[in-house]
Amino acid sequence: MPLTGRNFLTTQDFSRRELEQILATAVKQKKSGWKPLRSRPRLALLFFNPSLRTRSSFELAAWQLGGHAVTLQPGKDAWPMEWREGIPMDGEAEEHVKDAARVLGRFFDAVCVRCFPKFQDWSVDRQDSMLHAIEKYAGVPVINMETIVHPCQELALALTMKEKMKKTEGKKFLLTWTFHTRGLNTAVANSAALISTKMGMNLTILRPPGYDLDPMFLDQARKNAKEQGGSVAVTDSIDEGYRGADFVYCKSWGHLGYFGNWEAEKKVREPFRHFIVSADKMKKTNNAFVSHCLPMRRNVKMTDEVADSKRCLIIDEAENRLHGQRALLTHLLA
Known part of the structure; x- marks a missing residue:
């Protein structure tokens, strides 16, 4: 059952059979090794929040598959981003996700996102708006590296x-x-x-x-x-x-x-x-x-x-x- 081109925002979007497919591949690769992908995957890793295991494992996985990962930290080594539509951007954000995600989608084969809640209003944070805005505009598979779930x-x-x-x-x-x-x-x-x-x-x-x-x-x-x-x-x-x-x-x-x-x-x-x-x-x-x-x-x-x-x-x-x-x-x- 091909899964090519899918987003991975939550495991709820995948059947158990599909998840078992991924796990079976993980078991096989762990035991017998893996081959680089012909696509030589290019990953954008967007870290709005810190990471040790997630960043290390994604960067290494991309390299092992013959690809490359570029890690970006909005607000640090990349521009702060805004996801809300139709508002005057007169705050801290220098770039709108509508623009940033589309550019990253031209450069990369997938965009991976870690964006924790703002911890101010759960009724807002539970919408996972930054992740869904990137998904809307990227035009390539989006992978959730932890937002309100950690698939x-x-x-x-x-x-x-x-x-x-x-x-x-x-x-x-x-x-x-x-x-x-x-x-x-x-x-x-x-x-x-x-x-x-x-x-x-x-x-x-x-x-x-x-x-x-x-x-x-x-x-x-x-x-x-x-x-x-x-x-x-x-x-x-x-x-x-x-x-x-x-x-x-x-x-x-x-x-x-x-x-x-x-x-x-x-x-x-x-x-x-x-x-x-x-x-x-x-x-x-x-x-x-x-x-x-x-x-x-x-x-x-x-x-x-x-x-x-x-x-x-x-x-x-x-x-x-x-x-x-x-x-x-x-x-x-x-």
């Missing part, structure tokens, strides 16, 4: 689970909130909910009261679960969450009710430091694997004892960013 992280997580668990259907996937010193993007948590249910797992979301994900993503997860034979549950009980889990995925995210008012949210968040992933909690599981997308604050999100254990897959998942994205580029840009 490339989903590929790495799915690949890691397939390698370690062999079968994901019917397994309990615990997505647990963990403390952080500040309110964070919900993107990876949204994505973990989406990919686990896409793979037929029984998702349990453990979070303190009030720290629910946006209903838009919970509804998508429930739809996935219905289609793939899984389930979705939400709890604030640590015992209930960890009990019998086969895979534990931890992530911090901010309270949407305090979105943009993080000083007030800090007071709400502070009592829940005990949500840290620890050895005593892991003993409640079904000898579960545990992972995190990185970067991770040790002994805040996860204890050293767990992070350095044989069941922790943070490094394997990080490595699989490269294999998953190289496979993705192989399919989209063949």
